[in-house]
Amino acid sequence: MSAPELQVQENLQRVGEVILSVQGVSLSFGGVKALQDVSFDVREREVRAIIGPNGAGKSSMLNVLNGVYHPQRGRIALREHVFSGMNPRRAAELGIARTFQNIALFRGMSVLDNLMTGRNLKMRASFLQHAIWLGAARREELEHRRAVEEIIEFLEIPHIRRTPVGKLPYGLQKRVELGRALAAEPSILLLDEPMAGMNLEEKQDMCRFILDVNDHFGTTLVLIEHDMGVVMDISDRVVVLDYGRKIADGTPAEVRANQAVIDAYLGVSH
C-alpha cells in the first residue's frame, strides 16, 4: 500500500526541468515588429500560458515555436537541440504538436480518420506494405487504431467516432482537433486559443480536458488564450506579451498583480 504516498511525491515534483527555452527572439514582417527580443522558458509537464491583447504577438510566438515562422534573431533550445529556425516537420518529430485557432481538420473525414492522420509520423511501414495490407502494416494499423481509440475514450467522443467532422458542432470540432494533436503523442502541445468562441459549458469541458491531458499523459502544454479567467485557473505560469514585447512573466497571481499587465489590458492614459 505504498503506492499513494509515491504518487503524492510525484505530484509535488510534477513540474520538471526546463524543456524549451526561447532566447531573445525577434520577428518582423517588413516594418511590422511582431516579436521583439522575447525570452521565456517552459518547464517539463507545466501548463504555460501566453496571453496578451489583440495583436500582441501570441500566435506569432506559437508559430515560431512550431517552425512556421523563422525569427530574424534569437534562438530556441528544445532539450539538447538548439535552433535559430525550426520547420514544422522537424518540430513534429521532436514531439511538438499543435492545434489551430481556426480549426484545421479534414471536414469530410470521420473523427476516427482525422485522429488516424495524427499518427502519420508514427507509421513505419512502407507505402507498398500499406497498399497491399502486408503483415507489418496490418499490425501497425491495429496498434495505431488502438492508440486512437484510447484518445477517443479519453476525450469522451465515442458517440461521434464515425461522424464526419464537418457535421459536428464547433465545441466538438475543437475537441477532435485536440485529439488529433494528442494522437501524435507529443511531449509538448501547443494550443492556439483552445476556448475561442466557446460557450461557458464548452469552456469548462475544454479546461478539464487540458488539465487531464497534462495529468494523464504528462504532456507539457503551451497555450494561448484570450479568456483571462480560464488562463489564471489552469496555468502554472503565464507570459504576457504586448506589442510584441514581453511585459510580464510569472505565476497567475504575480501576473494579475503586475501594473504593466493591468495597463495593457485596461488601457492607460498617456
Add this chain to the structure above:
Amino acid sequence: MAEHAPHSDARDTFPKLLMHHAQVRGERPAIREKDLGIWQTWTWKALADEVRALACGLAADGFKRGDHFAIVGANRPRIYAAMAAVQCLGGIPVPLYQDAPAAEMVFPLRNAEISHALAEDQEQVDKLLEILPQCPSLRHVYFDDPRGLRNYAQAALSSYDNLLERGRESLRRDPAFLETEIAKGRGSDTAGMFFTSGTTGVPKGVVHTYDSLIIPARTAAELERLGEGDVVLAYLPPAWIGQNIFSCAQAYVTGYCIGCPESADTVMNDMREIGPTYYFAPPRILENLLTTVSIRMEDASRAKRWLYRRFMAIAEHVGGAILDGKPVGLLDRALYALGDLIVYGPLRNVLGMSRVRIGYTAGEAIGPDLFRFYRSIGINLKQLYGSTETAVFVCVQPDGQVKADTAGPAVPGVELKFTAERELLVRSPGLFKEYYRNAEATLEAKDAEGWFHTGDAGYFDPDGHLKVIDRVKDVGKLADGTLFAPKYLENKLKFFPYVREAVCFGDGRDRVCAFINFDIEAVGSWAEKRNMPYSGYTDLASRDEVYELVRECIERVNADLAADPELANSQIHRFLILHKELDADDGELTRTRKVRRRFIAEKYGPLVEALYTGRDMAHVEAQVKYEDGRSGVYAADLKIRSAKTFPAAAAARAA
C-alpha cells in the same frame, strides 16, 4: 431452446447461480462490453473468476456478512462483478443513482452504515469524498477508472485493480474460504437494497431477498420463454430495480447475456450492434426514438417518403393483428410481407430492434399511437406493471393479449385486489421484505396479511387486465359519486401532439372541465401550413381556429371515455386555452414538469368558476415572473368553449 434449470434449493442465491453457470455454460457470454470501440466478451467462467478474486479482496479489506456495499456507476461488467462479489460474502449491494448529487448520497450511506463503496470514476469518487466527513462508517472507496485520480492521496481510496490483485493472492492462499462463504447463503438472505426517491420525506431503502427477486424473475422468464440465447442491453441506471432484474436476476436465472453500452451517448448505435432480443424502454425513450425516425424520414427523398407513408398505413391497418396471430386476409398479409422486406425490416434495424422478441414498456402512460407504431412494424412491445417494492413483475401482457391502455393480467403467483378507494393491493412472492430501518413505513405499506399498498388507483377491464389510472391521493369523485381521475384524462389529452399540458377539474363537481396549454411548436407549424400569421403563444391562444383544433382533440377523448363504463361520466364538458404556458418558475409545474393542480386551481380561481358558471368569456389577471426575476401583472379575456359529449353507451348497457 429455453433451458430451465430445475428449482433446486441448491441454487437459491445469485452467487450459487453464477457458479452454476460458470460450470454448465462456462464458455458462453455472460457480459459484453464495448471497450475502445470493440465488443469484449466476459464468459460466465471469466465473470465467476473475477468475482471470486474480488470477493476475497473485499474480505481481506474487512468486509463481512451482513455489511452493506454502495455501488455508484453506469452499467459496466465490473459494477456487476462487484455486486456479485459482495453477495458471495453475504453482503448487501446498494446501487445508487450515478446522477444523484453528493448530498443525496448521504442518507443511504448513513442509513445502511455503509463501510465499503465502489465508484466508477473520478466524478463519483469526488462525490463520495465530499461527503466522507458526514459518513464516518465509510472506510474504503474503490474506483474503476483511474483517470484523473492519480494524485488523490486519501487513505480510503484504492483502485479496483489493486483490490482484484490482492484478492487473487488471498484466493490462492485459501481457495476454500470463498466456497464456504457462498454455501452459507440462503434464499431468504437479503440480496440487495434499492432506494426509492421518495417524493415526500426521506428516501426509503427497499430490501429484497434472493427469493423475492429470483421467484418473479423466474416466473416471468418462463412466461416469456427466456433462455441462454437471449441478449439484453443494460442501459438504464443499475440503481433502478428494473435494470437489476433484467441484468442480474433474470440473467442469473436463465444464463442469458447482457450487453453494456460504451457510453450513454452511444446507446442507439450499440443497440444496433448487439441486437438485443429482450428489451425494456420507458415510453419517453420510445417516443424519442420515433421522433428521430420521423425527422430522418422527412429528410428522405420523395420516393422513400411515399413508400414509408404507403406501407405504414398498411402496417397500422394489419400489423398489430398479424403480431397477435389474429386472422388477416391473404392480400393484406402479402402486402405486409412486402412492407416488411422494404420498410419495416430496415426500420427495425435502424432502431436496433431487429432481433427483439420481447419488448416491455412501463413507468408512465404510453400514447396509444406510439404503442401501436412499434407493434405495427412487428416489434412485440408489451406493457407491464410493477414497482421497486414488487420486484417489477406484477402484471404483464401475455403474447396475443396486448392492449394499448392496460398493463395486462396478473403474473402467475401474484394476487391483486382493490380497496374501496380503488387502491391497488398486491400480494406476491416478489414483495420486498421491508423498508430498511423504517418499521413505521413498512407497516404503512405492507399490512398484516402481506398486502402491499401500491398507492396507485385503478380497476380491471372486462378482460381482467389491470388499468392503472392515477395515484390514489389524486383520484376524486364527481358530485354523483363516480370516479374522477384527473391525471388519466390529462394524459389522454397529452397524447395528442397539439396538447402540451392539460389541467382537469371535477372533484366534487357535477362535470369535468379543463384548462389547456397547446404545444406551441406543433400548433405553430400547423398555423404556418394554413398561412395563419401569429405573433406567439398568447396570440394563437385567442384564435377560434385553435379552439376548434383543441375541441376536436377533446371530443375524441370524450368518445373514448364514453366507451368505458367507469369513466363515461368524466367526459370534458367545457374548456379554455390558457393565455400563457404553465411554467415551473411560476410554481404551476414541478421541476419534473408535473402539473400542480391544486395550486393552479387556486391561482386561477376565477377562471375555474367561469368554466362552471356557463359564461363564454372570463377575465384573468395574473402575476407573471420573468426570467430575470422581475414580476408583472398580465390581464386577458379568455374564451370558454364547450365540447360535445357522448352518451355512455357501455354504461347504459351495463345498467
